[in-house]
Amino acid sequence: MGDKVLQMKNIMKIYPNGVVAVEDVSFELEKGEIHALLGENGAGKSTLMKVLFGIESPEQGDIILNGNKVSIKSPLEAIKMGIGMVHQHFMLVPSLTVAENIVLGVEPKKSNLFIDEEKAFKLSKEIAETYNFDIDVTEKVETLPVGLKQKVEILKALYRGADILILDEPTAVLTPQETEELFVQLKKLKEKGHTIIFISHKLDEIKEICDRATIMRNGKSMGTYHVKDISTAEMSRLMVGRDVVLTFDKKPSELRETVLRVRNLTVTGTTGIKRVDDMSFDVKAGEIFGIAGVEGNGQGHLVEVLTGLSNKYTGEITVFDKEVKEYSIRELRDFGMSHIPEDRMTFGCAKNMNIMDNMFTNQYHKPEYSGKVLLKNKKIESRAKELIKEYLVKCKSYKQNVGMLSGGNIQKVVVAREFSTNPKIIIANQPTRGIDVGAAEFIRRRIIDFRDAGCAVILISADLNEVLELSDRLAVIYKGKFTGVFKDVKNLEEVKLGEYMLGIKRDDNLEGLLYEQ
């Protein structure tokens, strides 16, 4: 240790939408260390690494690799210089085998024309063995669990000769068990002389495996520290600029009448698989019903049928004693339903329209905002200004296009729209995904306010912290069924929840916890 393998000096990056993602950041890497890049979502960690990997070109700043000033214009150049990156969303071809994925783009060839499959298998196997990765290289990637897919990504980078390995939030998609395994591998890589950049916002993980940490906040560096010299509390203070409120002071819930009733709900996907499998539950006014689960276990299908986006279901869903199937989305919304969609860019906004236009799509038809034919543009305008203030949307004016805002601010526009109708039932699917901590806290606080005011809330989230903090009752979904339901949410442990999420554990006789007979 001690050799500086990489220096990034005074890097600045501005995105086409005018967001200053990285502002004058310097960053250093010593050989053979695991260096954490720590910061909330939107702090600029990923952008800084994209600059290093040649995906984004910076407005200013120098990169010095092994003592030489370099300019990295594309990922291909970065790879040639010995930099590898494992993205948060895997860049793998699902229908190809592990070996084919590992050699993709740099395949061994027979007579310069055909891919030498045997050699590809042999080379992949060798590299997997060298680094002690227990993986069958002949298997197709689509059949692998997430943890193994990540290993394939790491092997891919190593095969291309990566000395510096960038891991972008590698544990975000992993179960606690898989995370432990990953850490063992990373330590081995470190012993072999690789340098690792570990992007994360999970403090305990950083404490566990990192040597040093550079903390970023709001596009700026808050300094680099030896992990053993800095406390978790200090790190979190630097990261968010204040002591994180880890628990909300929440009044006990006051349950009222049943608002949503689901019985024997089954949703069959296009491939014939039951995405939601014979599900029954009630949600009452005044409670937050949390649904935790690894993504893709039926949450999306459940939300689609609950909100009226799809009516392809069997069983019964009633909202205020009305069968959802028989009403249009407009009618359901007018009954008092609000929906925060999982994918805000697809369902939550029109990015080429301005903030004001995006805020009234669910209520412009109400007498406050329109007559028979014409919109009451003045009222809409003044209400838009109020909402922007109330929801702290950072923007130049209400006329700015939504696509120009940062993710957190777009989400605030979505939430402002959905909450400004005084909903009686809120279906929130990943309401704070990918947004900064301030915005997330604001949205969570609002959800609790609505619940206190007697609103029924269904909260679907992959963020365990979030469901644990907010839910009055928490159900775990796995392959379209509930595997566990908990009333004493406060005292649940994440690890225990992980077992239910992976289907390792499954409680019987949940009926009593899900609905009243």
Added chain:
Amino acid sequence: MNSNTKYNILRTVLSISIALLISFGIIFLTSKEPVKAIVQLLTGPLQSQRRFGNVIEAMIPLIFTGTGVSIMFAANEINLAGEGAFHLGGLVATYFALNTALPAGLSPLATILVAGLFGMIVTAIPAILKIKTESDVLVSSLMMNYLILYFSNYVLSNILRDPKAGAVVSFAVPSVTQFSPIISGTRIHVGLFIAIAVAILGYIFMYKTKIGYELRITGENRDFARYSGINVVKITLISQLLGGFIFGIGGGVELLGMYNRFTWTSLLGYGWDAIIITTLAKKNPIYVPFAAFFLAYLRTGASIMSRSTDVVTEIVIITQGIIILLVVAEQFLSKYRHKLVAKEAKAELMEREGE
């Protein structure tokens, strides 16, 4: 003015300038009297009242079609049946005018409204086919135009044809139904006011009414519109009907104002022109008259140029093509845009630090 508006204006102006420069280059390469040709192209329309009148006359149908297509395209539906709707509008106007005897004043009004209704049917057919059978609107609307053309030719030669006329033309439309010129020395007719009113009403529809709001959301993001509770099928259909109605009226107005007999035996190309107009006007009807004026001016100039020099009118087709290519090319000037944005963001940073 924010950087986005600045950028859009610069892009349009630059696109037009580049296109003109290239056209001038071609004129210099091919003409024996290039300077005269360019002067005629640029200033020809201003040299007499009659010529400027030609510009305004040519602009009238372009305003109708530009507005109609702006409303149809706003639903993100590439319906090209406007061409057919315009054509049928002209035919129906002729038929209606020849077969009714309404008093002056009411007659032209009723005639263009009926033309509008038939135009509506033309653009509605591809839209309904899509709703019922998921057929591609682009293809079915293009085919629709040929159907209309040959149907119209049939009606012209078998029903409306004036046997005493030398060419295949209809009987003359009664003079009470025709639009007479409003400025002497030109053929500018009342249609101009109708056209401008249509553009303004189109703007009000798109930006001030509930349906217009629903339409813009539907066009920008269909999933979002549906999620918000908007009936996207209904809205799309309304926009196609309204667009066809405007095209039909346009066809009727053009016939009553500029022709006294129905003479159209091939498609006139107004459907295509409309796409150029709406591209320049960024789908906003309020800009349509300006874009229409520009195109009409350019074409009138070209026709004057070809009459007085050895350069052919087709040169402006090249100019048009280049303008459209550059205006729709997303990446054109994107580096400049990034610089603008970066500059603005940096200035904002400085400001914040100053606080």
